[in-house]
Amino acid sequence: MSAKVITITSGKGGVGKTTATANLSAALAMQGKRVVAIDADIGLRNLDVVMGLENRIVYDLVHVVEGTCRLRQAMIKDKRLETLFLIPAAQSRDKNAVKPQDMIDVCEQLRPDFDFILVDSPAGIEQGFRNAIAPADMVLIITTPEVSAVRDADRIIGLVEAEEKGPARLIVNRLRPGMVQRGDMLDTADVLDVLSIDLLGIVPDDESIIVSTNRGVPVVMENNSRAGQAFRNIAARLLGEDVPLMDVEAPTSWVQRFTRFVRGS
């Protein structure tokens, strides 16, 4: 076994990198794959709380890099999914505590025992981002359909290509089909047109993400969430399955269509 290293990044903060990392890791583990998620956001640790594993941290990534503990000691095993592990970030250090070569070394040690290593990148384009993409075999870029997020995604795509880690693949997060139909939100086609990269998946805006994050349970574990289904589909595509894109267009009745015509949107 030699794991594939997938780095999830975005440039802009708050677009869903950590949520995507937690959910794709869980979805891959639900398919029986051996998965380790690494939080590369040193100083702003969050993947642990999103995955619901925050109470079990003893050692973190910086302890591993500095040789305070062995790699195995920093790996937290998820109790719900037998094949899912987390390596948390340090909370009290800064991004310079880890170097790109450290990330490459850690991933090399993990590769023989896993199918996938998912790296949650910090926002920004500085050292933390460079650490996160250093070991990557594949880079996933998350954006939301907003001008600021798309602009930052474009910058990141350029940097990923400059590091010869491309071509990156895109996940459009928090799409609101109703707003797209009213002409008040960029559609996935608009985003792809502007960024010119391949689409891996679309995740609809879904309140169940907030609820599941409150509970510390990845939304992919819940069957009746549309965002959960979208993340499961993306995981299936990462496994090479040909899953059609979700129909994120909200179902419309003739009343809605008529109302929309009268309002002219």
Place this chain on the structure above:
Amino acid sequence: MNLLDRLFGRPQPSSREIAKNRLQLVLVQDRVNLSPQLLQTLKDELIAVISKYVEIDVDGMEVTFTQSRRQSRLTADIPVIGARVRR
């Protein structure tokens, strides 16, 4: 745009279209790292250089960046009026 606007034909772009257009413009600048001011300077210098050899129609001149996939291309469309210097 409401029903009246629609019936009397005053089409306004949706915020989605505005967003896409603004993005396309700002990304061209981001990708070539050229501000609108620098682009104007580039134009002025082009005019100065070319005018040394041929007379050009400055008002009809268009200098634009276009995108194909992730490649940027600088296109200058410069109408020539006539030769300035005979050699």
